[in-house]
Amino acid sequence: MIILHDEDTLLHETVELLGSKLIPAFESPSRIKAIVQSINHSGKHDLRTITASAADQTSAVELAKATHSTGYLSHIQHVFKQWLDEGLVEEHGSVLPECFRLHNTANSKLKPPKDTFARPGYYAFDMSSGISQHSWRAIIASANLAVQAAHLLLPTSPTSASATNGDETEAKSVLALCRPPGHHCSGQQAGGYCYINNIALAITTFRHFSPPAQKTRRTSNPHFSSTSRLKFAILDLDFHHGNGTQELFYGDPNVLYVSIHGEDEFPYYTGAASETGPPAPDPAHGTNLNLPLATGSSFDEYLRKLHVALQAVRDFKADYLLVSLGFDTFHLDPLGKFDIRTENYKVMGWQVRSALRDIPGVIALEGGYVVDRLGENLLNFLEGWEI
Template sequence: MIVLYDPDTLLHDTVELVGAKIRSALESPARTRTIVEKLSESGEHGLRTIQSPLTSDDPSELKALLSIIERTHGREYLDHLKNAFDQWRAEQLIEQHENILPECFVYPTKAHSDPRPPKDLFARAGYFAFDMSSGIMFQTYRSVIASANLASESVSYLLDFKHSHGAPSVFALCRPPGHHCDGNRAGGYCYVNNVAVCISKYRSLSVSGEFARIGILDLDFHHGNGTQELYYSDPQVFYASIHGEDEFPYYTGADSETGAGDAVGANLNLPLATGSDFGEYMKKLNQALIALRDFRPEFLVVSLGFDTFHLDPLGSFQISTEHYALIAAGVRRVLADLPTVILLEGGYALEHLGENVKSFLEGWEA
């Protein structure tokens, strides 16, 4: 399988609030580094390095990517991601090596339903975020664009392989991850929703365009609140997620959330109790796969997190390295005829991340 990587994704390196302490974020450049190392040493996977349009001489490449991202992300939010650090620097609110964390978040009130971005620079960081795991440092925007570009390019690769035998698949080593971003807020280490970038790109390139039926399978340990939000009323997109019950992001992911309007029935949440083992996981996976198959999509996006691993500092499922091959094979068995883009989301057990990715890819290709 083709695996896409961009060294610019290593630049973002920030902090998060854990309990009462500020620490280096678990979502770190070392994650991608260890995966790339593992895939390079085994040599059997088609690892390809591509270049972010931010480093290209041709400005039309960046314009094209931004127009794809802007289909689902607010212009003011994207400007914030791009400019916040430099604005804080210009006002001497921050040193070059420091990180922006939010102060005050938007909260529900009875008085008004459409809060506006505040002028105050400190306050803006909170307006455009929903937690304190989404710091901004001086290179964040470069990695965010590189990550979104990997998602976008994976669709281009996929459609180029249309005439090959069997359904093609591409794996994008996105970092930062994306599934917690709803297009207007950063959170849970996510700044741009890479699944949404894939879908917008697919709609812009494929023959069926806006009429394309698309499936999303979210296998990260956490519920993909951002992805769910973006497609909650879209009857052309089916979102299925298996995630830890009562875990981050806490306020979404219940099985009662089934979609809205014409899209009722196109959102399937399968929460799993803390400590669930592989057998319990596979029951939920098969439910998700059957629902996705019955939706008859022509294109599949997998949000792939490895924080379901038994040693993950943020997860609580009992999944081991060998299980990832079985999970991948399970997906392939039911949805083998679907062109598929796989996007990296979470996974924080650094010493095992490389072998877990490798196991998944081997199971996928078996």
């Protein structure tokens, strides 16, 4: 597997509340360090450590504007320095929100507060979205990894890994070691450790940089015109529902979002099976599939949902697959509640890949918080994938 990593992703280091105690965030730089160490030790994969150039960073920000508002991006970039200058945070501290935007009949068009201290609450939906001194660099490096992974799969890219391996049915895939993760974040609210939706940037990259011939594709479906836009299927395997990704593509008939996640868990307000896209006859009806799974579920129960998910992805006939890969489904995870073991990830990887072998895919890392088991869990998933 081609695996992309950028050391700048280690620069983001923040805190969160555990009950009423402020602790170092579970989403920590040590996660990526542990994964990289395991990959190196295995000697098995094509690990490419890259550094986003100034041009890459500019390009990632431009691509991010298709997903996030400029006010939001500017806030994430500058808020730490503004807090520092106003004495609201110490050099090694974190910016955290206080008062979230609230439903309000009198003023439906809420503007960001003028008060520097109040602004983080406008641009976040929870308190697991702190911003430290160098967070922005890590956030952009993380997004750039997803962008570069997409570039490697584009048919015309000079650095292309090429769409296939020579064998027509064997499409390439690239894993991006994204950190911070992305699937909880949509237009202009950080949350759940996410700031930029990395998967969405990969999709924007495919759309923006595909050669004209691929931008529109022929379809055999007589109900649509002879050409349609590129189609994408997102398979979200993180323990948590990817509310941000769902929100971004809910009305998009060319993007299928499928998620298996803990029922009634964070982020609490989304992820129900009833969320199937806009009502018919909207063309996006049916392009959202939530498969909530009871907490405590076994791997057998998980596999049953996975088969439903994979069948939906197959039926959608996407041009590209995006996998939001989280290891917080692990039985020991502090934030997850499924009974999934290390060896199960090999089966999981094999199941996904054997069902979707013909679709080129970007795999982006999301959650997973048992740091000293992350490496082996990921290696098992990849081993299954590459059988």
